[in-house]
Amino acid sequence: MLKITNTDKAPAAIGPYSQAVSVGDLLFTSGQIALCPKSGEVVGTTIEEQTTQVMKNISAILEANNVKFENVVKTTCFLANMSDFGKFNEIYGEYFISKPARSCVAVKELPKNVLCEVEVIAYKG
Numbered sequence: 154m155l156k157i158t159n160t161d162k163a164p165a166a167i168g169p170y171s172q173a174v175s176v177g178d179l180l181f182t183s184g185q186i187a188l189c190p191k192s193g194e195v196v197g198t199t200i201e202e203q204t205t206q207v208m209k210n211i212s213a214i215l216e217a218n219n220v221k222f223e224n225v226v227k228t229t230c231f232l233a234n235m236s237d238f239g240k241f242n243e244i245y246g247e248y249f250i251s252k253p254a255r256s257c258v259a260v261k262e263l264p265k266n267v268l269c270e271v272e273v274i275a276y277k278g
Contacts, residue, residue: 154176155174155175155176156174156176157171157172158171158173158174158180158182158214158217159171159172160172160213160214162190162213162216163210163213163214163217164185164188164189164210165190165193166183167193167264170183171183172214172217173214173218175218175277178276178277179274179277180218180274180275180277181272181274182214182215182272182275184270184272185210185211185214185271185272186203186207186210186263186264186265186267186269186270187202187203187204187207187210187267187268187269188210188265189206190210190213195265195266199240200237200240200241200269201240201243201244203267203268203269204240204244204245204268204269205244207270207271208244208248208271211248211271211273212248215273215275218275218277219277220276220277222248222249222250222251223251224276225253225273225274226253226254226274226276227253227273227274228253228274229257229271229272230245230255230256230258230270230271231257231259231263231270232258232259232260233260233262233263233267233268235259237268238257241257241269245271253273
């Protein structure tokens with residue numbers, strides 16, 4: 154049985170998708186970008202500011218599911234510019250101290266022209 158996450162502490166979906174979906178002991182989040190949960194506006198102009206907001210949004214979704222960052226088993230990270238990798242990685246590493254598996258790729262463009270997007274898979278057990 155699928156359980157849909159809907160928390161006002163993370164940005165609402167801006168399309169036909171959910172913030173996250175749980176099935177069994179697994180939680181799959183949609184990609185999170187640097188949106189303010191209240192206004193829906195992009196937060197920050199630098200990779201550091203935007204990465205911090207992305208992590209806050211992921212944290213809110215994890216908390217809504219009683220899951221901690223340590224339970225994340227896989228992340229997929231999208232960067233608008235690979236030259237931001239080092240600065241992105243510094244902030245990412247402050248949150249994902251358990252070092253989950255990860256893919257990180259540069260893409261041509263992200264929604265709302267943000268600089269990064271991150272999705273996670275977490276174990277709820």
